[in-house]
Amino acid sequence: MTIKDIARKCGVSVSTVSRAINGRPDVSDEMRGKILAVVEECRYIPNNSARDLVRSSSDAIGVVVRGTSNLFFSQVLRAAAQKIEARGFRMILRQIESGADEVKTGAILEREKKLQGLLFLGGRFDYTRQEMSVINVPYVCCTYTNWFGDLGEEDYSSVSIDDQSAARQAVEHLICSGHRRIAAVVAGCSDRSISELRYRGYCAALEAHGIPIDSRLVAETGSFGMAEAYRGVEELLRREEEFTAVFALSDMMAMAVIKALTDHGRRVPQDCSVIAIDGLPLSNYTIPTLTTLEQPAAQMGEKAAALLLDMVEGGGMPRHIRLEARLQPGGSVRRVIKNRE
Amino acid sequence: MTIKDIARKCGVSVSTVSRAINGRPDVSDEMRGKILAVVEECRYIPNNSARDLVRSSSDAIGVVVRGTSNLFFSQVLRAAAQKIEARGFRMILRQIESGADEVKTGAILEREKKLQGLLFLGGRFDYTRQEMSVINVPYVCCTYTNWFGDLGEEDYSSVSIDDQSAARQAVEHLICSGHRRIAAVVAGCSDRSISELRYRGYCAALEAHGIPIDSRLVAETGSFGMAEAYRGVEELLRREEEFTAVFALSDMMAMAVIKALTDHGRRVPQDCSVIAIDGLPLSNYTIPTLTTLEQPAAQMGEKAAALLLDMVEGGGMPRHIRLEARLQPGGSVRRVIKNRE
DNA sequence: CAGATGAGTGGAAACGTTTTCAGCCTTCCA
DNA sequence: TGGAAGGCTGAAAACGTTTCCACTCATCTG
Numbered sequence: 001m002t003i004k005d006i007a008r009k010c011g012v013s014v015s016t017v018s019r020a021i022n023g024r025p026d027v028s029d030e031m032r033g034k035i036l037a038v039v040e041e042c043r044y045i046p047n048n049s050a051r052d053l054v055r056s057s058s059d060a061i062g063v064v065v066r067g068t069s070n071l072f073f074s075q076v077l078r079a080a081a082q083k084i085e086a087r088g089f090r091m092i093l094r095q096i097e098s099g100a101d102e103v104k105t106g107a108i109l110e111r112e113k114k115l116q117g118l119l120f121l122g123g124r125f126d127y128t129r130q131e132m133s134v135i136n137v138p139y140v141c142c143t144y145t146n147w148f149g150d151l152g153e154e155d156y157s158s159v160s161i162d163d164q165s166a167a168r169q170a171v172e173h174l175i176c177s178g179h180r181r182i183a184a185v186v187a188g189c190s191d192r193s194i195s196e197l198r199y200r201g202y203c204a205a206l207e208a209h210g211i212p213i214d215s216r217l218v219a220e221t222g223s224f225g226m227a228e229a230y231r232g233v234e235e236l237l238r239r240e241e242e243f244t245a246v247f248a249l250s251d252m253m254a255m256a257v258i259k260a261l262t263d264h265g266r267r268v269p270q271d272c273s274v275i276a277i278d279g280l281p282l283s284n285y286t287i288p289t290l291t292t293l294e295q296p297a298a299q300m301g302e303k304a305a306a307l308l309l310d311m312v313e314g315g316g317m318p319r320h321i322r323l324e325a326r327l328q329p330g331g332s333v334r335r336v337i338k339n340r341e
Numbered sequence: 342m343t344i345k346d347i348a349r350k351c352g353v354s355v356s357t358v359s360r361a362i363n364g365r366p367d368v369s370d371e372m373r374g375k376i377l378a379v380v381e382e383c384r385y386i387p388n389n390s391a392r393d394l395v396r397s398s399s400d401a402i403g404v405v406v407r408g409t410s411n412l413f414f415s416q417v418l419r420a421a422a423q424k425i426e427a428r429g430f431r432m433i434l435r436q437i438e439s440g441a442d443e444v445k446t447g448a449i450l451e452r453e454k455k456l457q458g459l460l461f462l463g464g465r466f467d468y469t470r471q472e473m474s475v476i477n478v479p480y481v482c483c484t485y486t487n488w489f490g491d492l493g494e495e496d497y498s499s500v501s502i503d504d505q506s507a508a509r510q511a512v513e514h515l516i517c518s519g520h521r522r523i524a525a526v527v528a529g530c531s532d533r534s535i536s537e538l539r540y541r542g543y544c545a546a547l548e549a550h551g552i553p554i555d556s557r558l559v560a561e562t563g564s565f566g567m568a569e570a571y572r573g574v575e576e577l578l579r580r581e582e583e584f585t586a587v588f589a590l591s592d593m594m595a596m597a598v599i600k601a602l603t604d605h606g607r608r609v610p611q612d613c614s615v616i617a618i619d620g621l622p623l624s625n626y627t628i629p630t631l632t633t634l635e636q637p638a639a640q641m642g643e644k645a646a647a648l649l650l651d652m653v654e655g656g657g658m659p660r661h662i663r664l665e666a667r668l669q670p671g672g673s674v675r676r677v678i679k680n681r682e
Numbered sequence: 683c684a685g686a687t688g689a690g691t692g693g694a695a696a697c698g699t700t701t702t703c704a705g706c707c708t709t710c711c712a
Numbered sequence: 713t714g715g716a717a718g719g720c721t722g723a724a725a726a727c728g729t730t731t732c733c734a735c736t737c738a739t740c741t742g
Contacts, residue, residue: 050700112389256626390727
């Protein structure tokens with residue numbers, strides 16, 4: 001069932017059918033009605049490949065998102081989608097799994113759909129300038145990485161919270177609450193991911209307050225998973241170093257941290273406080289609720305989309321937007337009376 | 342940068358370039374090496390639209406998944422993806438948002454990519470036979486609905502747990518633990534979703550044990566959200582009907598239920614037990630851990646993919662696979678000594 | 683050595699659209 | 713009444729591939 005069949009059925013040329021379908025003004029209403037009726041009747045759906053192939057330019061923005069179950073980025077995505085629609089563009093979403101290469105996916109999408117711009121959401125994103133050169137449209141990254149190969153600041157755009165400062169705020173909140181022995185459960189300390197940035201924020205906060213950094217209080221889990229975070233805490237406990245608070249990389253990891261502490265007889269927050277970064281809706285439903293630094297997910301999505309569209313429409317220059325994370329007070333942090341040492 | 346440019350650069354015809362790129366045997370190794378080098382150097386990426394347009398058949402299976410942040414279906418998806426790859430097919434994923442029409446999306450995908458089959462994951466799925474007629478390839482549903490318009494059993498395939506029986510098992514587990522006043526927090530009781538099926542299972546369990554169904558113990562939240570579930574519990578408490586256990590529609594809702602109970606001074610499980618259905622990894626990290634009926638997500642994905650591929654390859658007939666949910670004991674249910682009334 | 687074989691290559695059609703251009707027929711205006 | 717203008721339509725080119733067919737050589741085979 002192609003446009004030709006419809007044309008034949010209607011006794012007109014394919015051009016006319018095409019125009020009718022695409023809402024062009026230069027078709028008589030009578031003709032349009034007739035054609036649309038036939039289209040409806042035959043359940044004809046135009047072939048998108050052919051369309052994309054011939055259309056020279058488009059109003060499409062591609063979004064490549066990594067991972068299927070990331071609660072945080074799905075919030076970002078929703079906001080970005082809304083913004084893209086609002087500015088009169090079409091959004092084309094591609095989701096990729098662990099194995100795939102997001103840049104290649106983006107490049108394919110670019111050619112396939114004649115994209116105007118690309119938005120990368122989530123995932124590690126450590127590509128070199130060389131690798132990025134397959135992308136010929138403006139793009140914005142909203143990802144888990146702080147390191148972009150040999151890309152200079154002026155080569156790409158990004159939107160994120162200031163991870164280091166957020167972590168610092170979190171840890172300072174603990175310090176201000178009287179904690180001094182503060183453990184950290186992070187994915188990695190030098191893996192060029194946001195984990196590293198947040199770890200640096202942790203260190204910065206401690207240093208600023210004259211608290212020595214003790215590597216025995218740091219658990220590197222290697223990944224962002226809950227099971228790993230749980231094991232990280234067990235490792236910490238096994239070391240028998242005293243600590244009264246834990247800084248967790250993310251809300252999900254914080255849940256696992258709290259669970260591990262509880263399972264090993266430490267009450268949260270009475271015996272040990274926990275703070276995290278993310279501010280997922282979920283964090284309001286844990287017991288205790290999470291004290292966490294809320295990443296403005298919606299704002300991130302919106303800003304990322306806006307930045308991208310500015311570059312697309314106005315030829316705006318690459319920029320890096322850093323948003324503020326906001327402390328979302330919860331029940332997992334307890335103020336302690338510093339017992340003089 | 343098209344295949345023509347590559348051909349020109351190599352001094353050969355487009356046919357040869359095409360063959361080289363696609364690994365056809367009828368190109369001399371020398372030629373292939375030369376062409377591939379140029380391709381690499383120019384970062385040429387074939388245009389997928391053109392490819393799809395001309396290729397008459399494909400090995401592609403389309404997956405249309407509704408919603409971006411569904412932890413359960415992302416597990417199902419992962420397993421399905423694996424199976425599809427393993428059987429030598431390509432998976433093409435389309436994610437859609439609340440507004441979109443999954444059948445239309447599927448139909449477009451079908452024509453665009455010359456699909457061999459379609460898998461629908463998540464979402465309400467109440468289309469009529471008339472609406473489904475745009476789909477011309479085998480398809481399998483793994484969705485939130487128990488009602489498929491006027492579709493007969495033989496018209497489509499589906500994979501799910503036996504929701505009614507799972508709910509019944511859950512509630513019977515509560516009954517066997519000594520509970521008799523059992524509340525339910527469901528999305529709807531007659532909305533033709535799995536919520537209804539689970540509600541029916543709840544009723545069945547009560548009836549089987551001679552416990553009258555009390556509508557004052559049932560909170561209809563209207564949706565699967567956490568905030569709604571929380572409010573549902575508040576509504577239950579406001580009614581001042583006594584209950585010692587709550588059956589929650591899903592793990593996420595159970596979290597909210599537990600939170601609401603706790604916030605209102607009821608300890609879980611000491612004062613009130615909670616049971617749910619889902620068995621998300623998350624449920625092992627809540628406090629207390631969730632007693633829940635585990636839906637075998639991986640198995641569902643795998644079975645759905647397998648069923649679909651059987652239909653595609655062997656022309657197998659539509660089937661309906663019902664898997665068993667397994668009780669995953671947790672800490673949210675407490676055995677009570679029935680105090681004689 | 684003649685013919686068959688087969689590997690490697692090029693030409694061209696085909697995929698299903700959109701869009702440009704040209705043409706026809708009305709209608710309108712002077 | 714002649715011409716311009718404008719609404720509507722059709723023909724054909726173009727988009728970038730893949731693949732069928734035909735062709736050229738070199739290499740066998742008997």
